Amino acid sequence: MPLVKIHMIEGRTQEEITTILDALHRAVVESFDVPEDDRYQLVLEYPADHLRALDTGLxxxxxxKFVLIEVVSRPRTRAQKEHFYENASSALLRKCHVGSTDVMFTFVTNSDEDWSFGLGQAQFLTGAL
Structure with a gap:
């Protein structure tokens, strides 16, 4: 955990998508100190005319190549989030040739009671995690 949703315009190859997913997972592991096998990612692809993301006046x-990275997570510190933004942006540029102006992030924060990984239990609350 966290759950990372990657919103992008359709048309990338499977190899490009895999590279994006791997780069973002590495940034999650390094920034949030989560286990390597703690990986939850969704790719959502849209026709070009179904995704609008302007520059907000910047x-x-x-x-x-634009990607919107939506992170659903337990609370993270400001420093962790800033580290994630930097790690992910650098990796996407280096490995995927996605420029930093084509990367946008948003966090949706929830609490331990909002997660169940199976068995009908809230593992953060039961102490299993």
């Missing part, structure tokens, strides 16, 4: 242009 003066840059988005391309078709």
């Amino acid at each position: 003066g840059f242009t988005r391309t078709k």
Whole structure:
């Protein structure tokens, strides 16, 4: 955990998607100190005319390589989030050729009682995790 949703314009190859997923997972592990096998990711692809993400007045242009990374997580510190933004952006540029102006992040924070990983139990609450 966390759950990472990657929203992108359709058209990438399976190899490109795998590289994006791997780069983001590495950033999660390094930034949030979670176990390597703690991996929950969803890829959501949209036709180009179904995803709009303008620059919010920052003066840059988005391309078709744009990705919106939505992180659903227990509370994280400001420093952890900033580290994640930097790690993920650097990895996406280095490994996937996605420029930093084409990467947007958002966090949705919830609590321990909002997670069940199976068995109809809240493992954070029961002490299993």
